[in-house]
Amino acid sequence: MKKRNCFRCGKELQPGGLFYVADIRVLSGFDGILSEPAEGIDQQLKELLEQAERLDPQELEKDVYEEITLIMCKSCRDRFVDEIRNPWEGPFRVRKDPDPLLH
Numbered sequence: 426m427k428k429r430n431c432f433r434c435g436k437e438l439q440p441g442g443l444f445y446v447a448d449i450r451v452l453s454g455f456d457g458i459l460s461e462p463a464e465g466i467d468q469q470l471k472e473l474l475e476q477a478e479r480l481d482p483q484e485l486e487k488d489v490y491e492e493i494t495l496i497m498c499k500s501c502r503d504r505f506v507d508e509i510r511n512p513w514e515g516p517f518r519v520r521k522d523p524d525p526l527l528h
């Protein structure tokens with residue numbers, strides 16, 4: 426059986442032991458708004474199609490849709506979830522106490 430390692434800390438995960446899986450899907454969004462004027466769309470579309478023909482289909486697909494699977498140990502999972510929920514709290518900027526200079 427293939428050994429599993431935590432993607433973050435690299436710790437080997439024991440067979441049958443506890444581990445977590447994060448399936449991340451990154452999709453290109455579309456809000457229904459085209460930024461170019463209507464008369465430019467035909468030309469734009471033509472250019473896009475020409476561009477698409479030159480690109481590797483796999484690379485092109487990555488632009489639109491990508492799926493990443495991460496395997497983590499328990500402690501990395503806790504940190505990972507915490508960071509995703511609070512992305513503005515970098516590891517060196519977390520302040521538990523309010524800045525005393527602001528008072």
Ligand SMILES: [Zn+2]
Nearest residue numbers: 431434498501
């Ligand atoms: Zn880990």
